[in-house]
Amino acid sequence: MGLRRVSGMRRAEIIEAAARLFAQHGFRGATTRQIAREAGVAEGTLFRYFPTKRHLLLAMFEALAVSPIQRHLQALPAMEPQRWLEEFLWERLVTMRAQLPLMQALYQEIRTDEAVRRVFLDQIARPLLEEVRRMLAAELGQGRYRPLHPSLVMWVIWGALHGVTIFGMELDPELAALPPEQIARQLATLVLQGIEDSSQT
Amino acid sequence: MGLRRVSGMRRAEIIEAAARLFAQHGFRGATTRQIAREAGVAEGTLFRYFPTKRHLLLAMFEALAVSPIQRHLQALPAMEPQRWLEEFLWERLVTMRAQLPLMQALYQEIRTDEAVRRVFLDQIARPLLEEVRRMLAAELGQGRYRPLHPSLVMWVIWGALHGVTIFGMELDPELAALPPEQIARQLATLVLQGIEDSSQT
Amino acid sequence: MGLRRVSGMRRAEIIEAAARLFAQHGFRGATTRQIAREAGVAEGTLFRYFPTKRHLLLAMFEALAVSPIQRHLQALPAMEPQRWLEEFLWERLVTMRAQLPLMQALYQEIRTDEAVRRVFLDQIARPLLEEVRRMLAAELGQGRYRPLHPSLVMWVIWGALHGVTIFGMELDPELAALPPEQIARQLATLVLQGIEDSSQT
Amino acid sequence: MGLRRVSGMRRAEIIEAAARLFAQHGFRGATTRQIAREAGVAEGTLFRYFPTKRHLLLAMFEALAVSPIQRHLQALPAMEPQRWLEEFLWERLVTMRAQLPLMQALYQEIRTDEAVRRVFLDQIARPLLEEVRRMLAAELGQGRYRPLHPSLVMWVIWGALHGVTIFGMELDPELAALPPEQIARQLATLVLQGIEDSSQT
DNA sequence: AATGAATGAGTTTTCATTCAT
DNA sequence: GATGAATGAAAACTCATTCAT
Numbered sequence: 001m002g003l004r005r006v007s008g009m010r011r012a013e014i015i016e017a018a019a020r021l022f023a024q025h026g027f028r029g030a031t032t033r034q035i036a037r038e039a040g041v042a043e044g045t046l047f048r049y050f051p052t053k054r055h056l057l058l059a060m061f062e063a064l065a066v067s068p069i070q071r072h073l074q075a076l077p078a079m080e081p082q083r084w085l086e087e088f089l090w091e092r093l094v095t096m097r098a099q100l101p102l103m104q105a106l107y108q109e110i111r112t113d114e115a116v117r118r119v120f121l122d123q124i125a126r127p128l129l130e131e132v133r134r135m136l137a138a139e140l141g142q143g144r145y146r147p148l149h150p151s152l153v154m155w156v157i158w159g160a161l162h163g164v165t166i167f168g169m170e171l172d173p174e175l176a177a178l179p180p181e182q183i184a185r186q187l188a189t190l191v192l193q194g195i196e197d198s199s200q201t
Numbered sequence: 202m203g204l205r206r207v208s209g210m211r212r213a214e215i216i217e218a219a220a221r222l223f224a225q226h227g228f229r230g231a232t233t234r235q236i237a238r239e240a241g242v243a244e245g246t247l248f249r250y251f252p253t254k255r256h257l258l259l260a261m262f263e264a265l266a267v268s269p270i271q272r273h274l275q276a277l278p279a280m281e282p283q284r285w286l287e288e289f290l291w292e293r294l295v296t297m298r299a300q301l302p303l304m305q306a307l308y309q310e311i312r313t314d315e316a317v318r319r320v321f322l323d324q325i326a327r328p329l330l331e332e333v334r335r336m337l338a339a340e341l342g343q344g345r346y347r348p349l350h351p352s353l354v355m356w357v358i359w360g361a362l363h364g365v366t367i368f369g370m371e372l373d374p375e376l377a378a379l380p381p382e383q384i385a386r387q388l389a390t391l392v393l394q395g396i397e398d399s400s401q402t
Numbered sequence: 403m404g405l406r407r408v409s410g411m412r413r414a415e416i417i418e419a420a421a422r423l424f425a426q427h428g429f430r431g432a433t434t435r436q437i438a439r440e441a442g443v444a445e446g447t448l449f450r451y452f453p454t455k456r457h458l459l460l461a462m463f464e465a466l467a468v469s470p471i472q473r474h475l476q477a478l479p480a481m482e483p484q485r486w487l488e489e490f491l492w493e494r495l496v497t498m499r500a501q502l503p504l505m506q507a508l509y510q511e512i513r514t515d516e517a518v519r520r521v522f523l524d525q526i527a528r529p530l531l532e533e534v535r536r537m538l539a540a541e542l543g544q545g546r547y548r549p550l551h552p553s554l555v556m557w558v559i560w561g562a563l564h565g566v567t568i569f570g571m572e573l574d575p576e577l578a579a580l581p582p583e584q585i586a587r588q589l590a591t592l593v594l595q596g597i598e599d600s601s602q603t
Numbered sequence: 604m605g606l607r608r609v610s611g612m613r614r615a616e617i618i619e620a621a622a623r624l625f626a627q628h629g630f631r632g633a634t635t636r637q638i639a640r641e642a643g644v645a646e647g648t649l650f651r652y653f654p655t656k657r658h659l660l661l662a663m664f665e666a667l668a669v670s671p672i673q674r675h676l677q678a679l680p681a682m683e684p685q686r687w688l689e690e691f692l693w694e695r696l697v698t699m700r701a702q703l704p705l706m707q708a709l710y711q712e713i714r715t716d717e718a719v720r721r722v723f724l725d726q727i728a729r730p731l732l733e734e735v736r737r738m739l740a741a742e743l744g745q746g747r748y749r750p751l752h753p754s755l756v757m758w759v760i761w762g763a764l765h766g767v768t769i770f771g772m773e774l775d776p777e778l779a780a781l782p783p784e785q786i787a788r789q790l791a792t793l794v795l796q797g798i799e800d801s802s803q804t
Numbered sequence: 805a806a807t808g809a810a811t812g813a814g815t816t817t818t819c820a821t822t823c824a825t
Numbered sequence: 826g827a828t829g830a831a832t833g834a835a836a837a838c839t840c841a842t843t844c845a846t
Contacts, residue, residue: 245832569761
């Protein structure tokens with residue numbers, strides 16, 4: 001049992017070491033040798049925990065991106081849309097800013113790696129979509145919002161979030177200086193007002 | 202003269218072959234050997250036209266992404282915001298859908314490759330930002346829009362566009378089936394209504 | 403412990419294999435693939451021991467030329483000039499004859515390769531020059547030798563040694579057949595009598 | 604005939620261009636493309652004049668080293684040894700210093716390239732050896748010199764010359780500053796006094 | 805379980821030489 | 826004769842993965 005505990009720690013240590021190096025050099029840029037050294041284990045040991053470098057990436061993605069977002073989504077159940085969206089965006093902005101290079105590296109692999117993309121679409125994008133759908137459905141009965149396609153709204157939210165963090169930070173120092181709560185509020189307002197049914201009073 | 206025409210074609214043929222392979226396997230995944238074979242030339246010939254694989258990528262990016270967008274931006278000068286945005290989004294949606302895998306590959310390199318990113322930020326993102334700024338400025342005097350940070354608006358537009366095309370296509374078959382003009386109209390409306398100053402009557 | 407011994411042997415084996423091939427084909431002419439095959443290892447293994455083909459050359463130069471000469475110079479401390487020079491020349495002649503092709507290859511790289519030249523000038527030529535200077539200085543006080551520029555004398559010694567071995571062996575079968583002690587004696591006498599102050603009785 | 608003259612000039616121009624580039628980058632370092640550009644001809648044209656890059660080297664060696672030395676040797680026929688040697692060394696020192704980088708490049712190929720070495724040994728070393736032999740023979744009858752092996756003496760002369768110019772220049776700034784006539788005189792004296800039969804007079 | 809030495813397929817790039825025009 | 830676009834073999838080096846200890 002003690003051993004299993006230790007092994008679990010090993011696994012976590014390796015993931016953390018990999019995260020540091022993927023953040024610095026990207027997935028392809030970080031070599032297994034570097035990761036092993038950073039984790040304080042032998043190179044061969046890596047492959048006892050993860051059959052493949054790619055499996056390590058996937059485990060890291062799961063541990064550092066999927067789980068936190070899912071936890072966060074489940075922790076935000078019953079609020080009114082403006083507040084829900086503001087909180088969701090704020091948390092994401094803060095987290096992503098804090099680990100920008102790692103996020104960039106992960107984000108790149110979402111595009112490159114079939115397995116990672118699949119996990120992203122199934123475990124992150126789809127639950128978020130469901131959440132948006134639920135949110136809209138709850139209010140649509142009251143005619144507050146126009147009957148837009150929920151995917152559209154979801155991708156506006158997600159796209160804005162990623163454009164602002166991953167690219168905006170480098171293009172626009174002014175934007176980078178804005179406090180996250182302000183960005184979150186403005187984005188949330190933009191989206192929700194944008195989908196309002198303005199024919200209603 | 203004939204020769205010059207022919208060699209100009211060679212260059213274009215190589216770029217097209219590279220585009221096909223970058224689309225399939227990404228920049229790093231496509232080898233120079235494959236590209237040469239696909240273009241029907243010897244491997245060494247590649248390097249007569251482009252000193253480096255990376256230069257080939259950059260030339261391709263320039264030819265297939267930068268120039269078209271810039272031409273398009275300049276061809277949409279003096280319209281009212283809703284129509285301008287709708288047309289811009291529509292053209293981009295159609296183009297990107299038509300070359301989806303290539304766009305995905307390029308998009309990835311925007312993140313990875315310093316040179317490509319620089320070109321993207323300078324030649325695409327910045328002009329688009331200026332356009333958005335101009336559009337907002339023209340109307341702000343009339344108090345129609347809230348005084349949002351233009352970068353925010355720009356990244357919402359850009360992020361929505363890319364989320365919908367590059368990811369949305371794969372997540373949501375329904376969304377993939379929507380005609381581009383409808384997506385363009387809904388997105389344009391969402392954004393512009395979202396930034397309206399609703400306190401005005 | 404066994405492992406350390408074995409891997410030390412690997413390094414030495416690779417150096418020896420490289421020496422054989424450098425001797426046959428020169429530094430540029432010998433490919434890393436050939437060296438690996440000759441050493442009985444995989445090509446990649448080479449680069450575990452030497453980060454660069456050039457580093458391998460340098461290590462070989464160090465092991466097979468620099469160290470032996472320095473040891474030899476230090477082992478010949480306090481003799482009268484004729485005997486000192488004779489012994490020095492004799493040892494060099496024997497050693498260089500025994501490894502003629504390798505010496506030729508090294509010699510070439512002294513001219514070509516900046517790093518090797520630096521090592522040669524600093525670790526071999528300079529100490530030898532100092533030795534010659536010291537030798538002359540000891541006797542100059544007694545007015546036995548003309549006050550020649552020590553570099554001149556050093557290069558006469560060095561040039562004669564290398565001309566005789568590296569080229570003379572191939573030009574002149576008669577010369578090649580002479581026993582080294584005879585060559586050494588004649589050269590030493592030539593040089594020392596050549597620098598004598600003949601105005602002294 | 605006019606054409607043939609022109610062609611002869613082309614050949615010479617190419618050789619001169621090659622000489623400049625070999626001096627800068629060495630034989631292997633200079634590409635045929637560079638040489639063609641420097642000579643103002645197309646790359647393919649090179650191969651109409653010289654079937655191989657190596658043949659071009661050989662032609663250059665012949666034109667710029669072999670012929671001048673042979674001419675020089677023949678122009679120094681009947682002098683007494685000291686003057687003959689002094690003049691020979693002086694001319695060589697001046698010429699080699701003036702074209703040091705080219706000489707270094709040629710010198711390197713003497714070692715590397717079988718064909719060049721053969722030419723060097725046959726056309727340069729052997730005639731010089733004959734000259735030295737003749738010189739010694741003329742005086743040996745008079746018992747002035749000890750009966751040394753002529754090759755030994757020849758290689759002392761040649762080795763000293765090359766050591767001083769090709770290496771000495773870089774090791775020893777003081778030596779580099781010495782006027783060539785002084786070096787020539789000291790070297791000539793060293794050698795000739797070194798081979799004197801000191802038991803005479 | 806852990807190690808780390810060994811592997812070798814695979815990568816980009818160079819350049820002397822050829823040959824159709 | 827002259828051209829220069831095309832060639833493709835070859836080179837140095839990398840790194841995820843294996844496996845004997």
